Amino acid sequence: MLDATPKEYVERSGLVINPAKTCQPVGAMYAALGIHKCLPHSHGSQGCCAYHRKFLTRNFRDPVMASTSSFTEGAAVFGGGNNLKTAIKNVFAIYNPDIIAIHTTCLSETIGDDIPSFIMGAQIPEGKYVIHANTPSYVGSHITGFSNMVKGMVKYLSVNNKKSNGKFNVIPGFINPGDMREIKRLLNAMGVPFILFPDTSGVLDAPMTGKFELYPKGGARVEDIIDAGNSTATLALGSFASADGAYELEKKCKVPQKVLKTPIGIKATDDFLMTVSKLTGREIPEEVEEERGQLVDVMVDCHYHYHGKSVALFGDPDLLIALTEFTINLGMIPKYIVTGTPGDSFENEIKEMLDAAGIEGKVKALGDLFTLHQWMKEEPVDLLMGGTHGKYIARAEDVPFVRIGFPILDRSVHSYLPITGYRGAMRVIEMISNALLDRQDRDAADEDMELIM
Amino acid sequence: MDSKYLNGILEERKDFIFCNSKDGGGKLKCEKDSVAGSVSQRACVYCGARVVLNPITDAFHIVHGPIGCASYTWDIRGSLSSGPEVYRNSFSTDLREQDVIFGGVKKLTAAIDEIASRFSPKVIFVYATCIVGVIGDDIETVCRMAEKKYGIRVIPVQSSGFAGNKSMGYKAACHALLRLMGDQKHSKVKGVNFLGDFNLAGEIWIIHQYLKTIGVNVISKITGDGRCDEIMKAPAASLNIVQCAGSMTYLAREMEEKYGIPFVKVSFFGLEDTRMSLLRIAEALGDPEAVKKARQLIFVEELKIQSRLDYYRKRLQGKKAAIYVGGGFKAISLIKQFADLGIRTVMVGTQTGRADEYEEIRNITEEGTVILDDTNPSELVKFIQEKGADILVGGVKERPLAYKLGIAFCDHNHERKHPLCGFEGAVNFAKEINLSMNSPVWKLVN
Ligand code: SF4
Numbered sequence: 001m002l003d004a005t006p007k008e009y010v011e012r013s014g015l016v017i018n019p020a021k022t023c024q025p026v027g028a029m030y031a032a033l034g035i036h037k038c039l040p041h042s043h044g045s046q047g048c049c050a051y052h053r054k055f056l057t058r059n060f061r062d063p064v065m066a067s068t069s070s071f072t073e074g075a076a077v078f079g080g081g082n083n084l085k086t087a088i089k090n091v092f093a094i095y096n097p098d099i100i101a102i103h104t105t106c107l108s109e110t111i112g113d114d115i116p117s118f119i120m121g122a123q124i125p126e127g128k129y130v131i132h133a134n135t136p137s138y139v140g141s142h143i144t145g146f147s148n149m150v151k152g153m154v155k156y157l158s159v160n161n162k163k164s165n166g167k168f169n170v171i172p173g174f175i176n177p178g179d180m181r182e183i184k185r186l187l188n189a190m191g192v193p194f195i196l197f198p199d200t201s202g203v204l205d206a207p208m209t210g211k212f213e214l215y216p217k218g219g220a221r222v223e224d225i226i227d228a229g230n231s232t233a234t235l236a237l238g239s240f241a242s243a244d245g246a247y248e249l250e251k252k253c254k255v256p257q258k259v260l261k262t263p264i265g266i267k268a269t270d271d272f273l274m275t276v277s278k279l280t281g282r283e284i285p286e287e288v289e290e291e292r293g294q295l296v297d298v299m300v301d302c303h304y305h306y307h308g309k310s311v312a313l314f315g316d317p318d319l320l321i322a323l324t325e326f327t328i329n330l331g332m333i334p335k336y337i338v339t340g341t342p343g344d345s346f347e348n349e350i351k352e353m354l355d356a357a358g359i360e361g362k363v364k365a366l367g368d369l370f371t372l373h374q375w376m377k378e379e380p381v382d383l384l385m386g387g388t389h390g391k392y393i394a395r396a397e398d399v400p401f402v403r404i405g406f407p408i409l410d411r412s413v414h415s416y417l418p419i420t421g422y423r424g425a426m427r428v429i430e431m432i433s434n435a436l437l438d439r440q441d442r443d444a445a446d447e448d449m450e451l452i453m
Numbered sequence: 454m455d456s457k458y459l460n461g462i463l464e465e466r467k468d469f470i471f472c473n474s475k476d477g478g479g480k481l482k483c484e485k486d487s488v489a490g491s492v493s494q495r496a497c498v499y500c501g502a503r504v505v506l507n508p509i510t511d512a513f514h515i516v517h518g519p520i521g522c523a524s525y526t527w528d529i530r531g532s533l534s535s536g537p538e539v540y541r542n543s544f545s546t547d548l549r550e551q552d553v554i555f556g557g558v559k560k561l562t563a564a565i566d567e568i569a570s571r572f573s574p575k576v577i578f579v580y581a582t583c584i585v586g587v588i589g590d591d592i593e594t595v596c597r598m599a600e601k602k603y604g605i606r607v608i609p610v611q612s613s614g615f616a617g618n619k620s621m622g623y624k625a626a627c628h629a630l631l632r633l634m635g636d637q638k639h640s641k642v643k644g645v646n647f648l649g650d651f652n653l654a655g656e657i658w659i660i661h662q663y664l665k666t667i668g669v670n671v672i673s674k675i676t677g678d679g680r681c682d683e684i685m686k687a688p689a690a691s692l693n694i695v696q697c698a699g700s701m702t703y704l705a706r707e708m709e710e711k712y713g714i715p716f717v718k719v720s721f722f723g724l725e726d727t728r729m730s731l732l733r734i735a736e737a738l739g740d741p742e743a744v745k746k747a748r749q750l751i752f753v754e755e756l757k758i759q760s761r762l763d764y765y766r767k768r769l770q771g772k773k774a775a776i777y778v779g780g781g782f783k784a785i786s787l788i789k790q791f792a793d794l795g796i797r798t799v800m801v802g803t804q805t806g807r808a809d810e811y812e813e814i815r816n817i818t819e820e821g822t823v824i825l826d827d828t829n830p831s832e833l834v835k836f837i838q839e840k841g842a843d844i845l846v847g848g849v850k851e852r853p854l855a856y857k858l859g860i861a862f863c864d865h866n867h868e869r870k871h872p873l874c875g876f877e878g879a880v881n882f883a884k885e886i887n888l889s890m891n892s893p894v895w896k897l898v899n
Binding site: 001002003004006010012013014015016017018019021022023024025026041044045046047048049050051052053054055057058061062063064065066067068069070071073076083084086087088089090091094095106107110111136137138139141208209210211212213214340370389392 | 488489490491492493495496497498499500515518519520521522523524525526527538539541542543544545546547548549550552553559560561562563564565566567568571572582583584587588614615618830831834849850852853854856857858859897898
């Protein structure tokens with residue numbers, strides 16, 4: 001399929017080929033699904049909404065509910081105010097959510113719809129909420145959209161009423177529900193009171209009950225997001241997806257914040273847990289210490305599987321920043337790192353890590369998979385890691401491939417099993433090792449085929 | 454519709470739902486825009502255009518718009534190619550804020566240049582997404598200039614409408630196809646164009662084989678496993694056979710007018726439709742030899758599959774099905790196919806069905822069957838449960854709904870895994886239904 005990819009890299013100014021990102025609204029929709037009894041609402045034409053729901057459905061294999069303003073020709077000319085008002089009325093009447101989280105689309109942004117004033121003019125039943133985020137798709141990426149929606153939650157909901165709740169906030173970033181669960185497990189193990197939002201666990205990894213729940217049990221409670229303004233601190237996991245929400249909380253409610261890496265890999269998980277410990281004065285419990293010990297044990301047992309192997313990484317910035325650190329810790333050589341999301345800070349942060357490790361690698365923000373493929377043709381790597389779309393490159397270049405990140409459309413269970421925390425790190429090691437060893441087995445001559453590896 | 458069914462249904466939606474009763478009057482409303490605030494299962498104009506044109510395997514498809522529209526349609530169609538794979542890449546202009554403010558023409562021109570200079574394309578399609586209309590990029594001119602500069606075909610697809618639904622996108626695609634075919638006069642050749650099969654899971658190859666066997670020459674496939682050259686020759690054909698009526702009737706009509714090619718509607722889903730379609734094609738060509746061969750083919754093929762179908766019939770007898778698909782044509786075929794397997798259809802809905810199709814659906818379903826236009830998840834869930842369906846046939850978004858309800862599912866859309874058309878397709882369909890319906894997993898779900 002990728003036969004046409006030439007080896008020589010040439011700068012392009014007009015064309016993106018095989019993107020490594022998608023548009024803001026899908027990220028906003030995902031964040032909104034992390035509020036309990038929330039119906040995400042797409043303010044634009046129905047096509048966008050259908051795409052976004054489909055995309056999330058394919059990745060999570062669970063129903064994804066969201067309503068749309070269903071723009072008409074008139075809406076595009078005169079603005080979508082009436083559509084939105086009707087939509088809000090209808091949604092509360094029929095779907096009866098506790099909260100509607102509106103995001104915009106290219107269309108409503110381009111015609112300049114003023115959502116806050118529309119919301120002001122809408123009928124909102126007692127005790128219900130409507131929040132919004134601007135998510136123009138021609139700015140940023142789906143990660144920006146996620147970040148904007150989290151910011152919107154804080155803007156509309158969080159309040160500081162001067163009574164500390166003794167909790168601290170965690171904004172987990174654009175990670176799978178399984179990872180959000182894992183982060184909660186670790187925090188619970190430490191016995192610290194916390195508020196995690198958004199939280200898609202129990203929404204997009206809901207158990208089978210034989211019933212269709214429009215609003216599954218999971219999700220951050222609205223009361224908790226309101227109360228987040230009274231917390232003692234906020235931990236933002238991932239600077240791209242979570243930092244803005246934390247800054248907003250600081251600005252609006254004076255809650256101090258700290259931005260950390262997504263806790264993928266041993267060092268990022270250490271940092272996360274130590275920070276929690278420092279903030280709360282709680283010790284890291286023995287069971288978590290034990291997990292760390294197991295992880296180090298595994299790293300010792302397996303180090304020769306991957307030490308010195310070069311790897312190409314693509315996907316979302318927070319994931320890549322953490323993975324770059326982790327693969328360096330494993331003794332691997334992260335040679336190419338590409339995200340579709342724009343951001344100089346991404347390139348700088350990665351470059352710093354590579355420099356510190358003495359690795360000559362290439363990194364690109366606002367890049368695409370075509371570029372990554374060209375780099376891999378110029379100088380090959382031993383392993384490719386990223387979302388499903390990487391499989392075409394893996395096939396073309398005959399490189400082993402580990403699926404990690406978003407979206408994963410051709411495999412399942414990834415959304416349930418974490419890659420965060422110490423146990424998640426073990427899982428990443430297992431995936432990397434298995435991919436490399438499977439390849440070795442496949443390629444081994446009869447006489448080299450080994451039983452014990 | 455009877456009010457007792459309509460608890461919890463949006464007032465504005467009530468006219469779009471219908472409960473079949475043979476004597477009663479009543480008319481289903483359809484072909485309207487979705488209600489604001491609904492969780493519509495529908496797609497947009499661009500989506501319609503894209504799904505029709507994308508299967509042209511050796512064309513370059515540039516999405517002129519922000520990245521989302523490009524990335525959601527990247528290689529999702531499941532249309533297979535027997536040769537070129539260019540169409541499976543995603544090319545787009547990834548419009549940024551600057552472009553929205555100052556216009557995207559420059560970027561589009563650069564994008565076309567970059568393709569033309571690097572890949573030696575024959576044909577480039579440029580799709581306008583919704584904001585391109587709003588920012589007012591003149592893609593017609595950009596395309597015309599590029600055609601001149603490179604001596605290739607660069608065809609704009611006017612799919613930027615935001616009000617309409619998929620059907621309008623189909624129309625935009627048909628216009629693009631007509632442009633590709635051009636105005637030139639062709640000397641007629643005996644043979645057909647096959648319109649409206651997108652070669653999902655390789656389906657067009659099966660039909661192609663049938664047509665070959667009965668001695669019918671296929672001039673072009675539009676658009677499954679399509680080639681630009683082939684489509685440019687389409688005006689020479691003596692007959693158009695039209696499968697996906699929703700997307701392609703318009704093109705067939707236009708081709709009739711412009712090139713004098715008559716058309717027949719066919720469907721290769723289910724035994725009855727396959728049988729009838731083969732005979733209809735042979736007869737429309739006025740070729741007695743072909744009719745004879747078609748009869749033979751039908752006889753042989755049916756003989757081959759009967760015992761396998763009987764096996765599934767035994768296992769599926771008496772089950773109940775719910776259908777939610779894009780167009781009315783497919784719904785009709787599915788109802789018949791289910792009937793052939795001894796399965797009753799208790800609910801049927803489409804995204805963009807037309808009034809005449811709903812009338813036919815009404816005629817071939819039994820009393821009590823719920824019929825819906827442009828529905829939403831809550832309605833689907835409600836009627837599936839009330840009607841006690843054992844399986845839902847639908848697309849991506851419907852799959853997890855069915856599973857959550859603990860019932861079986863079959864994808865009859867872009868993600869179908871096996872060819873479901875023709876005689877072997879009928880067996881695959883039964884097999885797939887059986888596989889899902891009789892899976893031991895349902896025993897674990899209460
Ligand atoms: S890029 Fe814009 S128009 Fe396209 S799907 Fe995303 S929001 Fe909709």
